[in-house]
Amino acid sequence: MRLNECADMQGPASTEKTSRITDPIADEDRYSRQVLFPGIGAAGQQQLAAAHVAIVGCGAMGAASASLLARAGVGTLNLIDRDFVEPSNLQRQVLFDEADARDSLPKAEAARRHIAQFNSRIAVHAHIADLVPGNIAELLLPASIILDATDNFETRYLINDFAVQQGKPWIYAAAIGAYAATMNILPTPQRTTCNLQPATFSPTACLACIFPKPPSGNMETCDTSGILSTAVNLAASIQVTETLKFLTGQPHLMRRTLLSFDLWTPETEGRQARSEIATGSPRPGCEVCGRRRFTHLAGENRAHITLCGRDSVQIHEHHHPVDLAAMRDRLRTHADIDDVRSNDLLLRFRRGPHTLTLFADGRAIVHGTTDITIARSLYARFVGA
Numbered sequence: 001m002r003l004n005e006c007a008d009m010q011g012p013a014s015t016e017k018t019s020r021i022t023d024p025i026a027d028e029d030r031y032s033r034q035v036l037f038p039g040i041g042a043a044g045q046q047q048l049a050a051a052h053v054a055i056v057g058c059g060a061m062g063a064a065s066a067s068l069l070a071r072a073g074v075g076t077l078n079l080i081d082r083d084f085v086e087p088s089n090l091q092r093q094v095l096f097d098e099a100d101a102r103d104s105l106p107k108a109e110a111a112r113r114h115i116a117q118f119n120s121r122i123a124v125h126a127h128i129a130d131l132v133p134g135n136i137a138e139l140l141l142p143a144s145i146i147l148d149a150t151d152n153f154e155t156r157y158l159i160n161d162f163a164v165q166q167g168k169p170w171i172y173a174a175a176i177g178a179y180a181a182t183m184n185i186l187p188t189p190q191r192t193t194c195n196l197q198p199a200t201f202s203p204t205a206c207l208a209c210i211f212p213k214p215p216s217g218n219m220e221t222c223d224t225s226g227i228l229s230t231a232v233n234l235a236a237s238i239q240v241t242e243t244l245k246f247l248t249g250q251p252h253l254m255r256r257t258l259l260s261f262d263l264w265t266p267e268t269e270g271r272q273a274r275s276e277i278a279t280g281s282p283r284p285g286c287e288v289c290g291r292r293r294f295t296h297l298a299g300e301n302r303a304h305i306t307l308c309g310r311d312s313v314q315i316h317e318h319h320h321p322v323d324l325a326a327m328r329d330r331l332r333t334h335a336d337i338d339d340v341r342s343n344d345l346l347l348r349f350r351r352g353p354h355t356l357t358l359f360a361d362g363r364a365i366v367h368g369t370t371d372i373t374i375a376r377s378l379y380a381r382f383v384g385a
């Protein structure tokens, strides 16, 4: 039943239904059980309402963290994601449904719409974009804490550069197979940064203190090694709990460790199912937090085309807006192109074994190949050089 049909119905039952739908839910009701928790309380709940969190990536980790923060009443969320919902996401990405996958809705926008259905009282900004040096300040500066929900180290090192430069905390989180890991990174607060934390805690090591260089070689991904939804939801739960401590002015309670779990394999002699390694203080001589050399932020060595798992290549070297409707009409005249579909957020078409998804900012994901030359050639031929 649509909302406007209720008014035409007779009888007390329908009147009651309408009034329940239109009555706003009082915050005292919505957050009552969380306020009862001594670690939050009424003052903490007010701090959450005033807080602003950025979540980079809106796959399984980002969807779970965004959902938990939205239900907890964090006032403003920035969701940043470059991808769209696919059927294989539904097993673990808790904010999406079958209609999102059928419509290939961009994940950030799908998340925003679903959050609005269970908490319409908070502000959620959906950014359909790849986080890059050129847009990172605009997307992350308004937030007081940054949550990593990405699936790649290139973006994590970029976040680390920005967070250290700005003195903003960020929380690393990762899951693969049955393995889940998180780590809080608390850089030295900058004098210019207006954030909530009192200057009463010492900074932790940054990502580059612990791993000076991004891992090289073939990385395991959930497209190659699979993933349990429980592992990623555990990592998201820990990440969000740590965020709540920070937002309610209790950074001294935050973990200073790399915490990891293997949820599948039982603990035996010589094999730990749970591990917690102290991350300690900033490492003297660290290129990022010690020498303050922000090479990822400067965009050095940044590829314009990247493999993005699941047999696909992302092309992000073209920064020009695309008129998706005009492009759709033009592509429909091509004899060797099939299944041209578009909405106001993206356009998709198939050509032989390849599917190309084009976003309004000129970015594209070519599915059906890991060959960069093929992807670039398809883009140049059908979208433009």
Ligand SMILES: [Zn+2]
Pocket (backbone or CB within 6 Å): 205, 206, 207, 208, 209, 210, 282, 283, 286, 287, 288, 289, 290
């Ligand atoms: Zn460092």
